[in-house]
Amino acid sequence: MKKVRITQTSSAIRKSDKQKATLTALGLRRIGMAREHVLTPQVKGMLKKVDFLVKVEELS
Template identity: 45%
Template sequence: MAKKTLRVRQTGSPTRRPQDQRATLTGLGLGKIGRVRELEDTPAVRGMIAKVSHMVEIVEE
């Protein structure tokens, strides 16, 4: 069975955000507006997305 994945797109800028939120974006493999990453759907990744939910969106396939 294939692992479930999420496609995440960055919609907000990390400029003038707290350091921990910038680090979370980097951990997700993001950093520039419009960048899209396909990530494994795990509780850890879901938590990271929730932390920066105002700067990212989940893209529907």
């Protein structure tokens, strides 16, 4: 499966509780923090919810 690196680029202040919870579920707590995940349908759905707060890079 593909792996992706997800980096938080914007603050979660003044965002909905669901968006904050999604960032926490992805393992992101502050701007500049990055995590690597396997690109499953669940992760794709979470990225769709917070696409304006994160940057996604595909890893080879």
